[in-house]
Amino acid sequence: MANDPSGKSRIDEPTGTQTVGHEWDGIEELDTPMPRWWLWTFVLTIVFAAVYVVLYPAWPMITSGTEGTLGWSSRGDLAAELQAERGRREPLRQALANIPLERLPEDSALMAQAVAGGRAAFLVNCVQCHGAGAAGSKGYPNLNDDDWLWGGDLRAIEMTLLHGIRQQGDDATRTSMMPAFAGVLSAQELAAVTDHVLSLSGKADPNTAGAQIFTNNCASCHGPEGTGDRAFGAPNLSDAIWLYGSKRDEITRQILAPRQGVMPAWQHRLDPVTIKMLAAYVHSLGGGEDFVEAAETPAVKVDEQP
Secondary structure (H helix, E strand, C coil), rough: EEEECCCCEEEEECCCEEEEEEEECCEEEEECCCCCHHHHHHHHHHHHHHHHHHHHHCCCCCECCCCCCCCCCCHHHHHHHHHHHHHHHHHHHHHHHHHHHHHHCHHHHHHHHHHHHHHHHHHHHHHHCCCCCCEEEEEEECCCCCCCCCCCCCCHCCCCCCCCHHCCCCCCCCCCCCCCCCCCCCCCCCCCCHHHHHHHHHCCCCCHHHHHHHHHHHHHCCCCCCCCECCECCCCCCCCCCCCCCCCHHHHHHHHCCCCCCCCCCCCCCCCHHHHHHHHHHHCCCCCCCHHHHCCCCCCCCCCCC
């Protein structure tokens, strides 16, 4: 690369454009001016930036930022939109707050809105355990079937949402506790009672010894036929719905060391209307039961099997 010996640029004869004054292996660079429209556009962006800094939040400070002369902020804009949306929904929420939950199905339009709102709340708060389609997974109940541990009417589901399952610090939480039989049953007795439990749902041949062990140790909660008892939160062992699996080793493990699932209480996390909408949505999934006036046992959808 060599500079112009005179230290000055020159005019390129073929183009008539001034050079920048240096060359590289005989190649010179032309000092072509920027298009005027581009130059003015650049100037306008600088002016726009200066005006924006004055009018809107722009400069970050140690604990906050410049506010701008217009006083606008994205936070304030969002707060205004949320407030407007709350105002739009307030009549619906007020109607839901005023209607007794067990009478909600009588108003089909209101029930449909409650189900829609409950689905939105479910997708935010419940899918982590129950899944987006509420089908659950191993250890997490399927809310689409009709097998309920403590009942599946609207009021019962609401009580479960309010107080949870085995929620520490909540005296009204739903609690069922199956004792561990490790060290209580011999290996032979364990195999026999496992056979009997499997036979209740047609998965094995009847076992006389296992039936006797079941009668002595399990029938007080699960019933003589293994159909369960909602008063005790004891699951039905005679159907095909299992929370922790229906294979022999899975049932054996549950007998030896029962797993006890926990569902959080939502009464301090969600407002009463949202909980009511959640109850309506879960009830609508396919397994919801009619409200029974005399029922005193709130429900949870656990389907917990030993």
